[in-house]
Amino acid sequence: MVLTEKQKELIEQFGVLNEKYGLPPAECRVWGLFLVADKVELTFDEIMETLHLSKGGTSNALNRLMMTHHIEYITKLGDKKRYFRCKMNNWTQMTKENFEKFDDLNVILKEILKARTTKTPQFNNDLKEVTEFLDFVYKELMIAIKKWENRK
Amino acid sequence: MVLTEKQKELIEQFGVLNEKYGLPPAECRVWGLFLVADKVELTFDEIMETLHLSKGGTSNALNRLMMTHHIEYITKLGDKKRYFRCKMNNWTQMTKENFEKFDDLNVILKEILKARTTKTPQFNNDLKEVTEFLDFVYKELMIAIKKWENRK
DNA sequence: TTTTGAGTTCAGCAAATTATGAACCAACTT
DNA sequence: AAGTTGGTTCATAATTTGCTGAACTCAAAA
Numbered sequence: 001m002v003l004t005e006k007q008k009e010l011i012e013q014f015g016v017l018n019e020k021y022g023l024p025p026a027e028c029r030v031w032g033l034f035l036v037a038d039k040v041e042l043t044f045d046e047i048m049e050t051l052h053l054s055k056g057g058t059s060n061a062l063n064r065l066m067m068t069h070h071i072e073y074i075t076k077l078g079d080k081k082r083y084f085r086c087k088m089n090n091w092t093q094m095t096k097e098n099f100e101k102f103d104d105l106n107v108i109l110k111e112i113l114k115a116r117t118t119k120t121p122q123f124n125n126d127l128k129e130v131t132e133f134l135d136f137v138y139k140e141l142m143i144a145i146k147k148w149e150n151r152k
Numbered sequence: 153m154v155l156t157e158k159q160k161e162l163i164e165q166f167g168v169l170n171e172k173y174g175l176p177p178a179e180c181r182v183w184g185l186f187l188v189a190d191k192v193e194l195t196f197d198e199i200m201e202t203l204h205l206s207k208g209g210t211s212n213a214l215n216r217l218m219m220t221h222h223i224e225y226i227t228k229l230g231d232k233k234r235y236f237r238c239k240m241n242n243w244t245q246m247t248k249e250n251f252e253k254f255d256d257l258n259v260i261l262k263e264i265l266k267a268r269t270t271k272t273p274q275f276n277n278d279l280k281e282v283t284e285f286l287d288f289v290y291k292e293l294m295i296a297i298k299k300w301e302n303r304k
Numbered sequence: 305t306t307t308t309g310a311g312t313t314c315a316g317c318a319a320a321t322t323a324t325g326a327a328c329c330a331a332c333t334t
Numbered sequence: 335a336a337g338t339t340g341g342t343t344c345a346t347a348a349t350t351t352g353c354t355g356a357a358c359t360c361a362a363a364a
Binding site: 006007010013014017020021022035036038039040086088089091092095098101104105108109111112115116117119120122123126127129130133134136137140141143144145147148 | 158159162165166169170172173174187188190191192238240241243244247253254256257260261263264267268269271272274275278279281282285286288289292293295296297299300
Binding site: 043044045055056058059060062063080081082 | 339340341342343344
C-alpha cells in the first residue's frame with residue numbers, strides 16, 4: 001500500500017499526540033494507519049510493509065490495539081489471513097474509561113485529605129474543594145455521555 | 153522533615169497514578185509531598201532531604217511543577233531561600249487544560265476526516281460521529297466547569 | 305573583594321522501554 | 335508427509351528517559 005505525503009504526515013501527527021499519553025510509537029502508527037488508509041480492512045503484511053515495521057513489532061502493536069479494543073479482526077472463508085480494522089463504535093466507552101482514571105485521582109486526594117494534619121485549615125479546605133470539584137465534573141461528564149448515548 | 157508511614161504510602165500511591173500519565177517519578181513525589189506534608193511551605197533543601205533526591209533532580213522537578221502551575225514560590229524579606237507551595241486554586245484551570253489536550257486529538261481527527269478517500273462512506277461517517285461526540289463532550293465539560301465557577 | 309548560600313546546568317550513567325529478526329508453532333495445501 | 339502461510343515468541347540490540355553529582359552562576363553578606 002502506498003501512502004500520500006499527507007497521509008504519512010497525519011499518521012505522524014496522530015502518533016506524536018498519542019505518544020504523549022504513553023503509547024509506543026509503533027502502536028500509534030499502526031492505529032494512525034487505520035485512520036488514514038484508503039481501505040478499511042488491512043492485513044498483517046500490508047501494515048508491516050507500509051510502515052516498515054518488523055514482524056514482531058507488527059504483531060505486538062496489533063495485539064495491544066486489540067486488547068485495548070481499538071481494532072478487531074475478521075476472517076474470510078477459505079482464507080487464512082486476518083483482516084484487521086478499526087473499531088469506531090468504541091469511543092464513548094474509551095472516553096468513559098479515560099475519565100474513570102481521572103476519578104481514581106480523586107479517590108487518592110480524598111484519602112490524603114483524611115490523613116492530613118488539622119493544623120493547616122486553609123489548605124485542607126482548598127483540597128476539599130478540589131475533591132468536590134472533581135466529583136462534580138465527573139458526574140456532569142457521565143450525564144453528558146449518557147445524554148449522547150440516548151440522543152435522537 | 154520526617155514523614156509518617158501513611159504519608160510515604162500516600163506519596164507513592166499518588167506518584168504511581170501520575171506516572172501513568174507520563175510524569176517522571178521524582179516530579180510526582182515532590183507534588184505528592186506538598187499534598188501530604190504537615191506544613192504548607194517547603195524549602196528546596198527540605199524537599200531534597202525528605203525525598204532523598206539529588207540537587208539537580210529536585211531543581212528539575214520543582215521547575216517543571218512551576219511551569220505546569222502546580223506549585224509556586226514566595227520569598228521572605230532578608231531570606232534568600234524560596235518557599236515553595238502547592239497552588240490549590242488552580243484545579244479548574246488545570247482540568248480545563250487537560251481537556252484542551254483531549255480536544256487536540258479531535259483537531260487531528262477532523263483533519264484526517266478531511267483527507268480521507270470518499271470510497272469508504274461508512275467509515276468516514278463513523279469517524280465523523282466520533283468527532284461530533286468529542287465536540288459534544290468537550291462543550292458539556294466547559295459548561296460544567298463554568299457552572300462550578302459561578303456556583304453560589 | 306572575597307565568601308557564602310541557593311539554586312541551575314549538564315555530562316554521564318543506570319534503568320526501563322521498544323523494536324528487531326530469527327526460530328518457532330499451528331493450521332492448511334498439495 | 336512435506337511444504338507453505340500467517341502469525342507469535344523471545345533473546346538481544348537500540349533508544350529513550352530519568353537521576354545523580356560536580357561544576358557552575360548569581361546575588362547577597364561579610
